[in-house]
Amino acid sequence: MVHKGLRRLIEGDDASGVQAAVADKLRRMISFLQDMEREDELKTVPSWKAHKLTGGRKGTWSLFVTKNWRLTFRIDKDEIEIIDLDYEDYH
Numbered sequence: 001m002v003h004k005g006l007r008r009l010i011e012g013d014d015a016s017g018v019q020a021a022v023a024d025k026l027r028r029m030i031s032f033l034q035d036m037e038r039e040d041e042l043k044t045v046p047s048w049k050a051h052k053l054t055g056g057r058k059g060t061w062s063l064f065v066t067k068n069w070r071l072t073f074r075i076d077k078d079e080i081e082i083i084d085l086d087y088e089d090y091h
Helices: 004-012 020-035 039-044
Strands: 061-064 069-076 081-089
């Protein structure tokens, strides 16, 4: 996890490092990811526009948060866990 505000939100429920308007959405997304059992569940929330990136980021998932911001991560299929979680401005 690279984004310091996302780290504070997850570890201490401190939303001061992310936009106030998206803090609850990020909490819901993270909770969903923690409870998820199968990768295909990501497609059950159409508004998140879940898709895998290509090129140098092949295998990384992207979820839509706001116009420019995305929650990105990879899934370790052996351990069945989310890794490399980040909150990034992609554009």
